[in-house]
Amino acid sequence: MAITLKIQRFLGEKKWEQEYRLEVETGMTVLGALIKIKETMDPTLTFTASCRSSICGACAVKVNDNAVLACETLLADLLKRYASDTLTIAPLGNFTVLRDLMVDWQPKYDRLKKIKPALQPKTEFSASEGCRQSKDEFKKYSKNSECILCGSCVSECNKSNLNSKDFLDPFIFSKAAKFVADSRDKDAVAHLEPAVKDGLWKCLNCQECAAKCPKGLSPAEDIEKMRIATFEKKMSSNEGSDHAMAFYDDVKELGRLDEAKLALKTEGLKSALRVPVAYRLMRSGKLNPLEQAKPIGDIEKVRAIMKAAKEKKL
Amino acid sequence: MSRRTFLKVGAAAGAAVVAGAYFAWPGSNIPEAVRSGSALYDVLIIGSGGAGMRAALEASKQKGIKVAVMTKMAPTRSATTMAQGGINGAARNTDTKDSPEIHAFDTVKGADYLCDQDAVAYYTEESAKMLFELDYSGIAFNRQEDGRFHQRKMGGSSYARAAYSADISGHAVLHTMFEQCLKENIDFISECQLLEIVAMNGKLSGVVAVDMRSGEMLSVPAKTVIVATGGYGRAYWVRTSNPYSSTGDGIAACLNIGIPFKDPEMVQFHPTGLASNGVLLSESSRSEGAHLLNSSGERFMARYAPKAMELGPRDLVCQSVEKEILAGRGIGEGLKAAVYLDFRHIPKAIIQERLFQVRQLALQFEGVDIFDAPAPIRGTCHYSMGGIDVVDYKTCATKIAGIYAAGECSCISVHGANRLGANSLSEVLVFGKTAGAAAAAYAKGAGYEGDKEKLKAAVAAWNRKFDETTKRSQGASVAMIRDKMAMTMWNNAGIFRNEKGLRQAMGDMQELQAMYNTCQVGDSSRTCNTAFMNYIELGNLLRLGKGIIYGGLARKESRGSHSRTDFPQRDDKNFLQHTLISKEGDGFKTEYRPVMIGQYKPVERKY
Numbered sequence: 014m015a016i017t018l019k020i021q022r023f024l025g026e027k028k029w030e031q032e033y034r035l036e037v038e039t040g041m042t043v044l045g046a047l048i049k050i051k052e053t054m055d056p057t058l059t060f061t062a063s064c065r066s067s068i069c070g071a072c073a074v075k076v077n078d079n080a081v082l083a084c085e086t087l088l089a090d091l092l093k094r095y096a097s098d099t100l101t102i103a104p105l106g107n108f109t110v111l112r113d114l115m116v117d118w119q120p121k122y123d124r125l126k127k128i129k130p131a132l133q134p135k136t137e138f139s140a141s142e143g144c145r146q147s148k149d150e151f152k153k154y155s156k157n158s159e160c161i162l163c164g165s166c167v168s169e170c171n172k173s174n175l176n177s178k179d180f181l182d183p184f185i186f187s188k189a190a191k192f193v194a195d196s197r198d199k200d201a202v203a204h205l206e207p208a209v210k211d212g213l214w215k216c217l218n219c220q221e222c223a224a225k226c227p228k229g230l231s232p233a234e235d236i237e238k239m240r241i242a243t244f245e246k247k248m249s250s251n252e253g254s255d256h257a258m259a260f261y262d263d264v265k266e267l268g269r270l271d272e273a274k275l276a277l278k279t280e281g282l283k284s285a286l287r288v289p290v291a292y293r294l295m296r297s298g299k300l301n302p303l304e305q306a307k308p309i310g311d312i313e314k315v316r317a318i319m320k321a322a323k324e325k326k327l
Numbered sequence: 328m329s330r331r332t333f334l335k336v337g338a339a340a341g342a343a344v345v346a347g348a349y350f351a352w353p354g355s356n357i358p359e360a361v362r363s364g365s366a367l368y369d370v371l372i373i374g375s376g377g378a379g380m381r382a383a384l385e386a387s388k389q390k391g392i393k394v395a396v397m398t399k400m401a402p403t404r405s406a407t408t409m410a411q412g413g414i415n416g417a418a419r420n421t422d423t424k425d426s427p428e429i430h431a432f433d434t435v436k437g438a439d440y441l442c443d444q445d446a447v448a449y450y451t452e453e454s455a456k457m458l459f460e461l462d463y464s465g466i467a468f469n470r471q472e473d474g475r476f477h478q479r480k481m482g483g484s485s486y487a488r489a490a491y492s493a494d495i496s497g498h499a500v501l502h503t504m505f506e507q508c509l510k511e512n513i514d515f516i517s518e519c520q521l522l523e524i525v526a527m528n529g530k531l532s533g534v535v536a537v538d539m540r541s542g543e544m545l546s547v548p549a550k551t552v553i554v555a556t557g558g559y560g561r562a563y564w565v566r567t568s569n570p571y572s573s574t575g576d577g578i579a580a581c582l583n584i585g586i587p588f589k590d591p592e593m594v595q596f597h598p599t600g601l602a603s604n605g606v607l608l609s610e611s612s613r614s615e616g617a618h619l620l621n622s623s624g625e626r627f628m629a630r631y632a633p634k635a636m637e638l639g640p641r642d643l644v645c646q647s648v649e650k651e652i653l654a655g656r657g658i659g660e661g662l663k664a665a666v667y668l669d670f671r672h673i674p675k676a677i678i679q680e681r682l683f684q685v686r687q688l689a690l691q692f693e694g695v696d697i698f699d700a701p702a703p704i705r706g707t708c709h710y711s712m713g714g715i716d717v718v719d720y721k722t723c724a725t726k727i728a729g730i731y732a733a734g735e736c737s738c739i740s741v742h743g744a745n746r747l748g749a750n751s752l753s754e755v756l757v758f759g760k761t762a763g764a765a766a767a768a769y770a771k772g773a774g775y776e777g778d779k780e781k782l783k784a785a786v787a788a789w790n791r792k793f794d795e796t797t798k799r800s801q802g803a804s805v806a807m808i809r810d811k812m813a814m815t816m817w818n819n820a821g822i823f824r825n826e827k828g829l830r831q832a833m834g835d836m837q838e839l840q841a842m843y844n845t846c847q848v849g850d851s852s853r854t855c856n857t858a859f860m861n862y863i864e865l866g867n868l869l870r871l872g873k874g875i876i877y878g879g880l881a882r883k884e885s886r887g888s889h890s891r892t893d894f895p896q897r898d899d900k901n902f903l904q905h906t907l908i909s910k911e912g913d914g915f916k917t918e919y920r921p922v923m924i925g926q927y928k929p930v931e932r933k934y
């Protein structure tokens with residue numbers, strides 16, 4: 014069947030949308046279609062791809078506003094999902110566009126450097142004999158080592174959309190979390206500190222990143238784990254709570270949350286001890302700041318839940 | 328309104344600003360000094376695969392040495408990241424009976440004796456150590472009970488020797504190297520495609536490259552250059568497991584300045600490429616016990632390698648697959664003909680733990696879930712044993728002082744006529760390290776002897792070429808010439824070869840070259856002109872393809888991956904030699920150099 018791809022094009026100062034119509038062949042991926050267009054219709058269409066087997070991370074683009082790996086996404090599936098023969102293709106969000114679908118990774122690498130993105134092996138290990146680690150310890154971080162740096166997670170990250178200056182990209186948090194969870198690393202705090210400094214408490218927990226990651230990572234969950242780790246590592250509580258406040262300020266920027274904020278304030282969010290409690294509450298959905306429309310009559314229930322959270326029962 | 332949708336709506340206002348904020352952005356992919364022309368590198372590495380990054384890490388250990396890695400894409404997009412099965416080294420974690428000597432013997436035998444045994448001994452010695460180094464650098468190696476990294480047995484290995492990270496071992500290696508590069512603050516010259524190495528009268532001046540973003544032709548003076556640009560598998564275009572970037576650019580650049588292309592005919596075909604598009608199903612499939620079946624469900628390897636069965640070396644297994652298809656015992660027809668790879672007897676838990684990528688690829692491209700049905704597979708061009716002629720394995724030096732080569736683009740030669748599974752990743756790291764150390768040491772003791780005027784002249788010539796070729800509005804398209812090239816290479820210089828076919832391919836390539844000379848690029852913008860990039864790559868593939876054919880014609884024997892139906896026997900008397908193809912006028916000349924034989928005397932290979 015024939016489909017129409019509306020592709021967002023960028024070149025120099027110019028920006029336009031261009032339509033291409035082509036026949037879908039069986040097994041044709043989005044990348045297959047882009048290649049077909051470039052080779053048979055328009056050699057100027059620009060995108061990047063290398064492995065065509067979902068492992069190099071070069072080909073992520075937005076289809077109908079959702080980031081996907083072009084090389085693994087079958088057109089037939091998309092047509093079914095959107096029940097339409099027209100798809101819109103655009104470069105990833107939260108990246109600077111270089112041309113058409115090609116985006117600039119360089120600033121991301123500079124940011125990646127901030128979280129000390131390399132193992133700091135414990136002193137009992139050596140380059141001549143390697144490290145020791147149990148299978149269970151390995152499992153704690155191995156998923157995070159599967160990140161292919163494709164950028165899908167940041168494309169629709171709501172926090173990055175609002176303001177990415179004070180917030181590292183989701184995959185960068187996942188990278189930091191990898192080292193925090195790796196039993197071979199001697200100093201989790203060295204990875205945690207920069208994460209805290211650059212937005213650990215500002216994630217909105219909207220789960221877009223986890224929904225978009227083609228490799229099944231969950232930066233959102235990694236962020237949660239690291240937040241908890243900051244308390245386990247007894248990192249300066251003031252810092253933690255300040256950032257928790259900043260988190261709420263961010264949500265506030267979105268223009269909501271009064272009641273929830275009130276409830277939290279009643280319990281005294283500024284007190285360092287309460288931060289993980291409040292945090293656990295949010296996590297478990299018992300105190301969702303955005304859906305707290307319940308009247309104050311429920312406050313006793315809320316307090317009970319918060320008490321449970323404090324006792325780590327949630 | 329759910330929380331998620333609410334956030335989406337709330338954030339949309341912010342997003343609109345971001346999307347509207349498009350502007351031309353040169354970015355910081357290139358260090359300022361390179362753009363302004365004032366940079367002089369001690370060690371300039373071309374290619375950011377495992378070899379290039381490892382070289383950079385080693386070279387930068389030398390104090391006061393200026394190092395950079397140039398790469399044509401973003402740094403983490405390479406063939407290295409695609410490696411699946413594992414990385415060999417006789418670390419003896421899993422099998423204490425293993426040793427570097429046994430690893431060397433397996434490698435030499437796998438190579439069908441066309442490798443230099445002194446280089447192999449060095450390689451196996453170093454690769455055993457290198458696995459521990461990698462572990463210490465933070466790679467996510469799968470573990471065994473005692474807490475050490477676990478090793479699995481790959482095709483052609485006597486013992487369990489390959490450390491691995493599920494079935495994404497190369498990805499693990501590459502990202503570990505990248506992490507180390509970030510930590511060491513290695514300079515990357517990103518999205519810059521090498522066009523030419525400038526060296527005259529044996530003196531290196533530096534390189535010319537095109538900055539993808541601005542389209543500017545850059546000249547980068549350097550005291551030493553390490554070429555680490557990967558293989559040339561894309562000469563077979565669709566029937567290859569290689570990434571789009573494996574176009575042999577560095578080998579072509581070396582050929583142009585008089586460094587020979589060694590053993591070009593030695594191209595490895597991997598037996599288990601997906602039938603539809605050549606994408607690889609890892610060799611770990613077979614090491615985890617998958618069976619090869621023909622159309623009647625028979626495990627046909629019993630006919631060709633009764634002892635090793637599916638775990639025979641790649642060349643043998645691949646040729647067996649092809650023989651089954653030729654004998655009519657395959658499924659499907661033409662380029663889509665195939666046999667089956669069957670996983671159904673392997674516990675699902677094992678597949679989930681160790682072969683999840685394999686399962687995903689089969690599902691995606693063939694619509695087959697390997698839990699329930701066998702996957703259709705056929706040979707696919709996988710690895711380039713041939714490459715830049717390295718004359719000293721202890722330094723990775725080529726015949727031109729200051730130019731080094733490491734990784735798949737090089738021919739040292741460790742893999743001879745056939746590389747064993749999991750031997751490349753370790754070769755890449757061992758010799759990347761070796762080349763990095765040697766180049767840094769050389770640069771430390773040497774001044775810049777190049778000629779910046781020559782570099783400038785080369786830049787001017789490339790600018791003219793860009794304008795001229797991108798202006799054309801007539802002529803064949805790059806893709807059309809490329810597909811014809813792939814077709815003749817696969818049919819005539821593929822798994823089985825003979826005089827008639829190779830001559831046919833030679834004629835075809837000549838015609839294609841003529842078409843190429845007047846073909847159209849189709850995009851005249853200087854900004855991120857990937858069409859121009861593809862045009863340059865095709866030019867390189869045409870040259871290297873011709874090299875494969877030349878080498879194949881001259882080697883009148885069958886050895887390892889080079890299988891001549893008109894000369895089915897190995898001929899040690901005449902061909903225990905490396906082929907050296909070098910430029911002569913507009914054409915090539917063929918010379919030979921004897922193989923270095925050590926303690927393992929050539930005998931017939933049996934598996």
Ligand SMILES: Cc1cc2nc3c(=O)[nH]c(=O)nc-3n(C[C@H](O)[C@H](O)[C@H](O)COP(=O)(O)OP(=O)(O)OC[C@H]3O[C@@H](n4cnc5c(N)ncnc54)[C@H](O)[C@@H]3O)c2cc1C
Nearest residue numbers: 374375376377378399406407412521557734735749751752
């Ligand atoms: C699907 C697959 C599976 C594999 N599985 C295994 C395995 O299990 N075990 C194993 O040992 N080996 C395996 N291999 C082989 C192994 O991955 C490669 O041989 C090895 O990684 C090559 O590394 P390299 O550093 O030499 O080159 P590459 O990783 O190919 O890197 C080349 C680099 O050079 C750059 N480059 C190229 N041309 C230019 C230019 N003109 N200008 C600038 N930069 C340029 C590229 O962008 C890239 O960064 C596999 C290969 C494939 C394709």
Ligand code: SF4
Nearest residue numbers: 170216217219220222
């Ligand atoms: S959960 Fe956090 S990191 Fe993930 S997309 Fe939402 S805001 Fe971004």
Ligand code: SF4
Nearest residue numbers: 160161163164166226
């Ligand atoms: S976390 Fe997932 S989506 Fe994000 S860059 Fe890594 S692989 Fe891509």
Ligand code: FES
Nearest residue numbers: 064065070072084
């Ligand atoms: S092309 Fe490599 S992930 Fe899609």
